[in-house]
Amino acid sequence: MDKYAGNSLTAGALRYRSESPKKAGGWLGSGSRQMETGIEFLLKLSAFIGILAIILISLFIFAQGVPLIFKIGWLDFIFSLKWSPSQGSYGIGAMLVGTLVLTISSLAWAVPLGISTAVFMAEIAPARIGSILGRMIELLAGIPSVVFGFFGLIIVVPFIRNYLGGNGMSVLAGAIILGIMILPTIISISRDSILAVPKEYKEGSLALGATHMQSIKGVILPAAKSGIITAVILGMGRAIGETMAVVMVTGNSTMIPGSMLDPLRTMTSNIVLEMGYAAGDHQAALFATGAVLFVFIVILNLVVSLSIKEGKNYAE
Amino acid sequence: MLNSNIQDRVIRGLMWLSGLLVVAILFIIIAYISLKGISAINLDFIFDLPHRAGKEGGIFSTIISTIYLTLASLIIAVPLGVGSAIHLEEYARRDSFFARLVNLAAETLAGIPSIVFGLFGFVFFVIYLNLGWSVLSGSLTMAIMILPTITRTSQEAILSVPAEYRENSLALGASKWQTISKVVLPSALPGIITGVILSIGRAIGETAALILTAGSSLGMPAGLLDPARTMSVHLYILAMEGISMERAFGTAFLIIVLIVIINYLANLSLRRMSPAGRLQ
């Protein structure tokens, strides 16, 4: 067995860069140093695109919307209840309240149901049922909002109209549909944070004679608290930003709703409903609405990433 | 003692009930739309062009538009997303300012509501770059929306590739890029594909951003600069304007079928990611 004479790959001795500026050809022109550097640059560039997108999005939306906010005064823009583009009145107060009311009323039922389902999946359900439920919740998360809106329009709205009164397009219809839509977010993040609680906590509590339910309430939920809060905030973000389903079931009146059976309009609905024909100040007012929405969401995201960081510090 | 036992059972019962309720909600939505929608489905519905604003005929042009938009946005977003993931996991130092900024940008992008993307796409691609309401404007907007999903799932997939693969490859004299392209990426492929599949699901369902960027013309798009109406946008318009509830059900049913398939595929490729399942 000779040292593979015949298909020698190398000259047998070390080569230095000064001696061999280019290596023998190979895949992709064999990773010459310049090529490696070129690829590294391209990769960095693609990573930069995400940052560029954020910069462009904020730049363009603020540039379109902010001048109008200053023109009519930001207090008037945000707090005035009068939205009447034909008369040049652009107050998003009613829409702001609409978004708030709808978000709170959907969280009001989706949070308890979501957390309780998360505990069920992580602690109570047999492993098989837990994983089947997990798959179903993934599926629920994948259903497009326009399908939820359609479902609300043909089932929930007529139901409310026939049994509770009003024309059905209402805060209640929106809260039901929106609540369903944010359930997957709340459930999956809460479940993950419950599963992340060290086993020893639970075992320690059980060893002290606590029942399983007492351990869940006294030890597991408190330990998973920051994750559950994150889940709720992310659910809230999704509720605030949701558009199509809300447009389809809430009636879109620009009045502040007086009851759960009244219609309302959210900031997102306002944009999608009027963008098609708006021009001039009207269009700028819609961009301004988008800018307010954007700021809301960015603040929520910051809260989330701060709370995640805090949770991590705590864990360490 | 007895008291706490009863309380325990009640709570346990309530939790079973909540799990059941969530399943019931999903079941009702899917069952109702399927029952009402399946009767609308036939070959004509799928392969005929819509007539009279969708009141008659099929939805073929919206299916084609959905495919165009989805493919075009993937072609833009996949290289960028996988590229950033490679940069973050293989080149950048984890605590570097740039890497932290890229991660922050991805997080923020993931949280922005689609209507805001729509506004941006409208003012930037449609107006400022003068691309008009078109497949191109819609896909570029869509690409930014799915970028965080692709980046994040690719990052996780690359991270799960054992460090020994890299060491072994480098010890054989492979360069860094050869190691990444020939060993790391092929091993990470199932995870990357999962991200792509999830993005397809998002592209199929997206409505708000596309109404503002791709328009709602019902014609068959012939090129990248033609306007297009996807199935989801079509469903919205059919239902909201009361054009044809039968066709709305049919469209909703087709969308749900696609989403179920996509969900199944994503789970399949995710399971292939586990080391035990790899290569089998």
Added chain:
Amino acid sequence: MDNLKLKSESIKVYYKDFQALHGVYMNIQANRVTALIGPSGCGKSTFLRTINRLNELIAGTRTEGQIYLDDKPIYDKDLDVVELRKEIGMVFQKPSVFPMSIYENVAYGPRIHGIKKRSQLSEIVEKSLKAANLWNEVNDRLNSPAARLSGGQQQRLVIARVLAVEPQVILMDEPASALDPISTSRLEELISELKKHYTIVIVTHNMQQAARISDYTGFFLNGDLVEFNRTDELFVNPRDKRTEDYITGRFG
């Protein structure tokens, strides 16, 4: 009769503030097996990884000193590490086959170094697998996934993959630690065959193994090379008290 292959001069390695090696001098002879022994954390693996500069992969690592491969300095800022690693192959503790077929695993190295012709690649794959004593076991299923091989077969496949690049030196980092006794003895036989053509440096926890297969042995302790000598000398007549304590099992 022995020819010097590698010569290390005052190699010092720092991981951030911790100094892992305090200046190691060692002469490694061509076509001989050199074993590095010592308790965990003594620096033997660190030293091994300085020879193909793989230690540089760990962030915060700093290496001082010089190693010569046939009189050529490998810690030279002008040296292409890719070229170095072609000459100095490495086998790791845990057999780590790539998620590809057996054939593709072996062909990986030659491919990245520019060989494209299928016939030439097949020839290299066959020779390498034969040299690694694996050919007879796998020649009928070269295209099946390498991950299906047993642990011992995987380790020999990894060696075949290294041989396919035709290195001059093979570094082995506890290559038998994950293997059963039978696979281990096959590996030891293989190592004795390989030294006819290669210079081998092996880190091992197992003193009997070092005594069985090596020609030279170096004993490391707390980042120092305490003693380096011909294996028969070192195990029979250790000069340093600490070496004696270690090989007689009094600590470690």
